[in-house]
Amino acid sequence: MSFFVETLVGGLLAGVMYSLVAIGFVLVFKASGVFNFAQGSMVLCAALTFVTLRDKGLDFWLAALITLSVMVVLGIAVERVVLRPLVNRPQITLFMATLGVSFMIEGVAQIAMGASVHELDLGIVDTPIEIGGVQVSQFDLAAAGTAGILVIALSIFFNKTRIGIALRAIADDPQAALSIGIRLQTLWQIVWGVAGFVSLVAGLLWGARQGVQFALTLVVLKALPVLIIGGFTSMAGAIVGGLIVGAGDSLAEIYLGSLLGGSVSTWFAYVLAVAFLLVRPAGLFGEAPIERI
């Protein structure tokens, strides 16, 4: 039993890491309807920039601050240079554009900072501690805590500030938002800036866990089932979806792995996502699109 609980808790905590990436998607998708495939590259870019600065001997907080500025500027630039000229184009066009952006970011990052694998030390010890008879990774706990703080900060931002209200207004009805004088483009820039910030947090945690390498961009692929399960338009969905994928992955690996010959966790999340698509296509918290006929 305690083994089961340990597997479950470990899975849930790993799932939080997926949620972190998924939140970046939700932010941009909700405000502008763009599925930002470049989110993974932004995560990589953040981790790589940070680690390069650290290797140059910069102080932790200074490096974090510079990386944050780089990410916010990058996010705003993507909105301004790539997406704004494409406004009102079909969704697939915007998606393809972000695909292009992801190649650009990766290419430039490789030229500027090289392709070698870096180790990233955030100063969090990764020794397991025991809580109520269950072994829990300290790093995972710290990551979950960070994600929790991030989510609380974002929900205060969206619910309590005027910018947040404007963003939710745009998500509900862009036409009406325009008619009351909300400046869509300014707000899209803010959203992309925030998405840059979220990539920084995700990049640091993922980089610290897996090493900073180009394979980091593949976290996008893991975020996809999270989004399908949780819904593309809900922050809560991103969290719950991440938890389901994380827990499902690790439980399946342990209990199905032996029956199916291992490496269940590479595909389990996708099977789960397909099942959700069949039963609840909009995801747990997503909104089913209503079309007027």
Place this chain on the structure above:
Amino acid sequence: MAEPVLQLRDVSLSFKGIKALNALSFNVERGEICALIGPNGAGKSSLLNIINGVYRADSGSITFNGEQFVRIRPARAAHLGVGRTFQHNALFRHLSVLDNVLAGLIRHCRATIVEHAFGIGRDRREAREFNRRVDEIVAFLDLTKHRDKVVATLPYGVQKRVDLARALVGGPSLLLLDEPMAGMNQDEKQEMSGFILETNTRLRTSIVLIEHDMSVVMGLSHHVVVLDYGRKVGDGSPEQVRRNPDVIAAYLGTAH
């Protein structure tokens, strides 16, 4: 008489060769309620959409509060003082009534993001001022008991009032109302008429109104403009329009 709040000169609009509006000209005087009537497809909503920038006119000119333009962006129109409501309630469904109304004030924000984030500088004064104005409008439109409810959960008639509140809170000098009473029963219509009249007299807002219910139109408006197939067929006081044979042929006389 003072300069009209809105002057339209030869405004034309076409969609893929179909003339939706054909060289349309008329004035809306400051402080009046001007009703726009005509059969479905006459171009009434298109005209409102041109005035607040959702559509762009092919030609002609629009003068609003002394500022002349052919095309305008919706956000710019809002900043100049054009408020509007929508035929299908285009409200922010997931937001509370208060937040919907507050959204109508966001364009008046002067505090920077930094001031806003830390609640310093202009932000506090602005927040107090905004809350006061939101409370005022919410009370004015009798929405106080619904203030914290999410809009999607409210009855249709109340949603229409929220739409009006959101348009009014920013203090527009011209208010465009696209069928504010569509789908309402007689009592609700009467109530809404009362609010529109009070908006006009107490807040001194000039209003352009699209409405199909003739008793409402004749009772509310100072000035009626009749459209048919994108052309103006009548323009005058409710009395004059009622007697105009072209209008009767185009609209009033036909069964509907």
